[in-house]
Amino acid sequence: MCKVLKVSRNAYYNYLKKKDKISCEDILLESLIKEIFFSSRQTYGSRRIKAVLEKEYNKQVSRRRITKIMRLNNLTPKTKGSKKQKTTITKSTDKYADNLINREFKAQRPNEKYTSDITYFKVANKYMYFYAALDVYSRKITSSNLSDSLEAKEAVKILNQLKENRGDLRECIFHSDRGT
Numbered sequence: 001m002c003k004v005l006k007v008s009r010n011a012y013y014n015y016l017k018k019k020d021k022i023s024c025e026d027i028l029l030e031s032l033i034k035e036i037f038f039s040s041r042q043t044y045g046s047r048r049i050k051a052v053l054e055k056e057y058n059k060q061v062s063r064r065r066i067t068k069i070m071r072l073n074n075l076t077p078k079t080k081g082s083k084k085q086k087t088t089i090t091k092s093t094d095k096y097a098d099n100l101i102n103r104e105f106k107a108q109r110p111n112e113k114y115t116s117d118i119t120y121f122k123v124a125n126k127y128m129y130f131y132a133a134l135d136v137y138s139r140k141i142t143s144s145n146l147s148d149s150l151e152a153k154e155a156v157k158i159l160n161q162l163k164e165n166r167g168d169l170r171e172c173i174f175h176s177d178r179g180t
Contacts, residue, residue, distance in 0.1 A: 030069050032057060037075050045077045046070060110137045111166055116158065116176045118150075131158045133174070142166060 002009050036052050037044055044052070046066040053059040053066075070076070113136035120129045131145040131154055143161035147154045155176075163169055 026069070029059070029061060029065075030073065032059070033066060033069050034073065034075065037070070037077075042075075042078050106136065110135060111169070111172050112137060113173045113175065114142070114162065116155070116174065118155070120150075129154065131155055133158045133162050 002012050032053065033049055036049050040048070046063045049066050049070075050061060050063050053061055114133050115136060116131070116133045118129055118131050120127050122128075126148060129147050129150055131147070132141050133143045134140065135142045142165060143158045145154055145157045145161070147157075159169075159174070
């Protein structure tokens with residue numbers, strides 16, 4: 001067979017020894033990777049598994065090899081979900097106002113159109129919400145409110161503030177993310 005393949009007998013037997021050795025190493029490495037992966041509650045990826053193998057087991061293994069073994073065994077780490085704060089509370093029964101502005105953010109006179117938005121930021125492990133109303137004509141914030149609550153009454157405060165500052169609002173359009 002060696003003559004047909006044009007390989008020396010020595011090379012053939014070295015290949016067989018190496019093949020057996022590699023498969024035993026792979027089996028051992030696979031079991032170590034599985035053990036580390038499941039003891040980490042399925043959160044460790046190839047980088048962290050590599051670090052554990054080097055630190056605790058004194059094994060030098062490439063990340064590529066670890067990734068390959070993980071892929072062959074369907075070991076995918078769990079990822080953390082987004083820590084993004086919810087800024088809207090929606091129900092399937094909610095009805096939204098019509099969009100009267102239709103992306104036309106230009107006004108001919110003051111008090112014609114207002115847009116509003118809410119933004120949030122974290123202060124001392126607590127979320128703060130900034131409510132603002134902007135006059136589309138002047139591009140200036142005409143009323144605002146800072147609160148630690150995301151309740152509708154906080155948004156109503158900027159409308160009341162706007163009414164106090166600007167007077168009659170019956171002819172104006174007030175636009176938010178949820179319509180007009």
